[in-house]
Amino acid sequence: MVQLSRRVFSAGASLASILASLPAWAQGRDSVTIGWPSDVTGWDPNQRFTPDAQGIYKMVFDQPLDQDPSLKLIPSLIKAWKLAPDGMSLDLEFRDDVKFHDGSKMTAEDFQWTFFGRVAAGQKLDIANSFRKLTGIDVISPTKAVMKFNSPAPTVPVWLAFLGSFMVPKAYMEKVGVDGFVAKPVGTGPYKLVEYQMNGRIVLERNDDYWGTKPKLKRVVIEIIKDPSARVAAIQSGQVDITVGVPVREAERLGAIAGLKGELNPIQRVILLQVRNDQGFSDQNIRLAAHHAIDKAALSKAFYGGAAVPLSLPATPGTPGDIAGFKFPYDPAMAIKLLAASGYSLAKPAKIGMACTNGQFPNDYDMARAIVAMWKKVGIEAELEVIEYAKYFELNRAGKLPETTLYSFDNATGDPEIYSGYLLNPKLPFSPWKDPVLGEKVIAQFNVADETKRIEGWREISKEAVTIGACMPLLQSVQTLVRKDGMGYTKYGNGWVMGQTMGWG
């Protein structure tokens, strides 16, 4: 009897220890586990443009300027800034209470190093391309500096809050070198990096000396989960507290489960058809017919649960480049009429090629197939080919893209130059539209310093581009997000999901 009791006790104890060691997924109230779809490209934040990693970088590094949730430009490390009337220089005043994670004080010297000194030292950085017009940075004092340009640079303040623009410490980087910095990065951000395993996870701990608002959560764990099905399973099983980029239907299904909330949030990413001005699209009638034949509301309903706003311009609603009241209508009858004027019909369809990605953004391939079907109904026959997103630029540079490409363009700033200016600039690889008439207007607009004229100019260019069929805006993209019911976060218009804005209860 005594023996049996011991066995029972022993078995019970073993079972209890196993059970206790089993589901350790849900962290405490002082931490959060985020299921994120992609990794950073490395821990030198100036080195590569990685739009999806910008929110991650913003937890460890600060940007000179920041954006509020409605994307308005706000002070950050820079307290005040003033662009010269001719747009040729930018006066900056920095905070004097900011410390890097290694305890050193941030000064204007660090700014000079980050945005000019590193490139001058021969380091290969993507931000060198953002600040091409920069000829130098004069450090006036530890808290004051002046950026100087070789031509008007009105969007530099916007770029100081955009891709790759993160402050790094000069002294530390010179001491440990770039490789040492990448191995142990030091920023001024609200969290410090304590553990990183490539394609695995990122562990951050609160920077208790942070100059700004202290984050509520002490620890942030980012699990890199690239497979959408695995992200769905991870949030449903409670292994992560919040995740993004799940299929739209799954976001809706998970949102109906008790304890979870599903969201479809419109963000500053536009889905559009990029267009060539030659080959099968050399005829404006065919281009406009193709645009009129697309039922954008139906695409939104079918692929984004109706949450993606149909667009008529390459700018999202509410951003400076948007024109209230401007609509490019869905009008299949007009499409048929335009095609007929150029000698095409259902019996004799216009033939074009179309490229799209598969899996680059939610439902991209299915959406392209739906568009091909819509075109077929009016007399346009499109042959669809799938390309890798990374190859878009290369194919475009080589002039090998087909007549049109389904494309997704991210612009966290919402600035019209970064929408229309980049999407339509014939010298940049985003635009397959190479016609010099529109192209010259676009290039000239980059040098307009007056803010009112600058915004108005981009609006006019966007309108003209749509009117002549140089681009076909389709939808404002949505970010799918699923979170545990008690997990709160600040929603940004550009889809940033950051630990410093999160909290339980």
Added chain:
Amino acid sequence: MLAAFLRRLLAVAPILALVSLLLFGALRLLPIDPAAMSMPPTATKVEIEAARQAMGLDRPVTVQYAIWLGQTLRGDFGNSIHMRRPVAGLLAETLPATIELSLAAMVIAGLLGLGGGLGMFALRDRRGEAVAETVTTLMMSLPEFLWALLLIFVFGVLLSALPFTGRLDPGMTRPVVTQFLLLDTLLVGRVDVFFSAVRHMILPAFALGVAFAPPIMRVLRASLIDTYQEDYIRQARLRGVGETRILLGHALQNAILPTLTLMGVQFGFLFGGSLLVEVIYSYPGMGNLMVDAVRNADLPIIQAVGLTYCVVVLAITAGVDGLVMLLNPRLRGT
């Protein structure tokens, strides 16, 4: 025997040279411009051309191959185009995780395969044989990624019994000594972290290994049936040796040799099959690195990972050949 083993090792060199040539040639045939891929989208044509010259891509392909081969032989795999980091470092970070996963999967495949093979042998000419055949066919017919998703659904979501993302529980810190996590946790004396790592490996290792078990079962079963036709088995029976002892003490020793050879070959496939499983389970190994490299057309990584797969497969094949020679006296003189 040593001479035979060395001969086999020598045969590896031309195979590696051929694989390197094929890898380099095939990747150069693809319509990918590594110079353009190395630059930000806002780069101009002039900047890309400068990058092309700096990378030596304007030189003849044969010269490019010679340079690459020379560097590779010195252990320099170049820099990742996408991440701008040395590829050798990336391999050193990720290869140990893939080796651990593959070994764990092989253990599972081996245990299931050997156990199942013995079970199927015991069921021969009985009713259960057809059922066992059907089960093994089903196990083989599901690809790894489907097993991966199925196991996540059952054990991760429905039962909430096992974790399926990453390698450790969120609250735990990963010790780094050798980059082999299981070994490192033991080296630093963190048994709790060791068990967390083991729990995280169960599902991916099972997903990777389960489909490799049925061939082992079938080969072992067939091999045992052949072995049972041998005279020494009949003589053992006549001497009154028990059936269990005949099976485990006599027949299995010989029957396991072709099974071992098969497992060696399978390990190569299993190593290569880790790509999708690693992505689905967010497992930070070389397969995950390779999938990203393919997506970003990161040629230096693709070349280095391809070569690494080749070296690992050849090394394992040579190792298994050596083991078989050691176990089979008839092969020692060859």
